[in-house]
Amino acid sequence: MAHLAEGEIAIPRIARIEWPTVALALLIYGGFLGLTYFWRDIPIWILVPSGAWLIAWHGSLQHEVIHNHPTRHVFINDAIGVPPISLWLPYHVYKQSHLAHHRDEHLTDPIEDPESYYFTSKDWERFGWFGRGLREFNLTLAGRLTVGPAIILGSFLWHEAVKVIRGEGDSRRLWAGHALGVLVVLWWVLAVCDMPFLLFFFGFVYCGTALSRLRSYAEHRFADDHEERTAIVERTPLFGLLFLHNNLHVLHHRVPALPWYMLPRFYEKHRDFLVRLNGGLVYRGYFDVARRYFFHKHDGPTHPRYS
Numbered sequence: 001m002a003h004l005a006e007g008e009i010a011i012p013r014i015a016r017i018e019w020p021t022v023a024l025a026l027l028i029y030g031g032f033l034g035l036t037y038f039w040r041d042i043p044i045w046i047l048v049p050s051g052a053w054l055i056a057w058h059g060s061l062q063h064e065v066i067h068n069h070p071t072r073h074v075f076i077n078d079a080i081g082v083p084p085i086s087l088w089l090p091y092h093v094y095k096q097s098h099l100a101h102h103r104d105e106h107l108t109d110p111i112e113d114p115e116s117y118y119f120t121s122k123d124w125e126r127f128g129w130f131g132r133g134l135r136e137f138n139l140t141l142a143g144r145l146t147v148g149p150a151i152i153l154g155s156f157l158w159h160e161a162v163k164v165i166r167g168e169g170d171s172r173r174l175w176a177g178h179a180l181g182v183l184v185v186l187w188w189v190l191a192v193c194d195m196p197f198l199l200f201f202f203g204f205v206y207c208g209t210a211l212s213r214l215r216s217y218a219e220h221r222f223a224d225d226h227e228e229r230t231a232i233v234e235r236t237p238l239f240g241l242l243f244l245h246n247n248l249h250v251l252h253h254r255v256p257a258l259p260w261y262m263l264p265r266f267y268e269k270h271r272d273f274l275v276r277l278n279g280g281l282v283y284r285g286y287f288d289v290a291r292r293y294f295f296h297k298h299d300g301p302t303h304p305r306y307s
Contacts, residue, residue, distance in 0.1 A: 021070030048203040055208025060244040090178035107229045118303035139297040149209035228279035235285045250278045
């Protein structure tokens with residue numbers, strides 16, 4: 001069992017192969033193949049929520065394998081995470097940016113943290129009145145769930161296109177590999193399964209991305225102490241499973257090597273310490289998040305240190 005020692009949480013002995021994560025990967029990919037192949041036989045009110053759930057769940061799985069799960073072999077873990085069923089996000093690009101995000105001293109910094117939702121005041125002014133209004137709406141939960149996926153897709157693809165055109169780093173190689181994977185996914189969905197692209201894109205990909213935006217919406221908020229910039233969302237068994245307990249986000253940042261299925265037990269054991277650590281930034285489920293921020297902004301758009 002883990003124990004607290006000088007503010008740290010000891011990592012227990014972890015199996016060489018984490019079978020719950022292997023089973024989860026089989027369930028996600030098998031579910032994706034089944035839903036797309038039999039889509040005509042499934043009522044739309046079941047098909048779309050199930051497809052969106054699988055896309056969001058796949059994002060949670062990718063996050064898990066980025067942190068060296070479920071095996072001790074990076075190439076096996078990467079192979080589990082790389083199939084691009086969400087179409088838009090190359091696994092290896094996500095891996096690079098997410099590991100940079102885990103430099104906790106830079107959390108929320110719009111220059112140093114690739115996953116920050118803050119802007120510098122200079123960048124904010126460049127958006128113009130329409131761009132600022134759209135992004136102001138995106139600071140509410142209602143905006144994050146509706147226009148949020150379009151904003152993140154558009155912004156991400158624009159910045160990545162600039163990198164590819166300029167030949168920055170290994171961007172061309174990563175995107176070439178991703179493009180091949182996307183072609184395979186679209187061949188399966190459009191040619192083999194004969195599913196309409198708009199149904200797949202909006203019903204599966206867009207709605208699934210929106211579910212993922214729910215998780216990331218209130219994860220981080222600026223504070224002078226970087227330990228207090230990471231939130232906790234408790235009492236959410238359904239979404240906890242969807243997000244692989246990444247809602248217990250301060251624990252994940254503290255010990256990213258812990259596999260997802262161990263997080264709830266460790267959180268309960270060390271809750272008092274973790275709540276003190278993050279300054280009490282705790283939400284009582286995602287209904288609590290929605291109650292506070294559905295039509296209200298989670299924070300201002302510009303980072304306090306760049307205003």
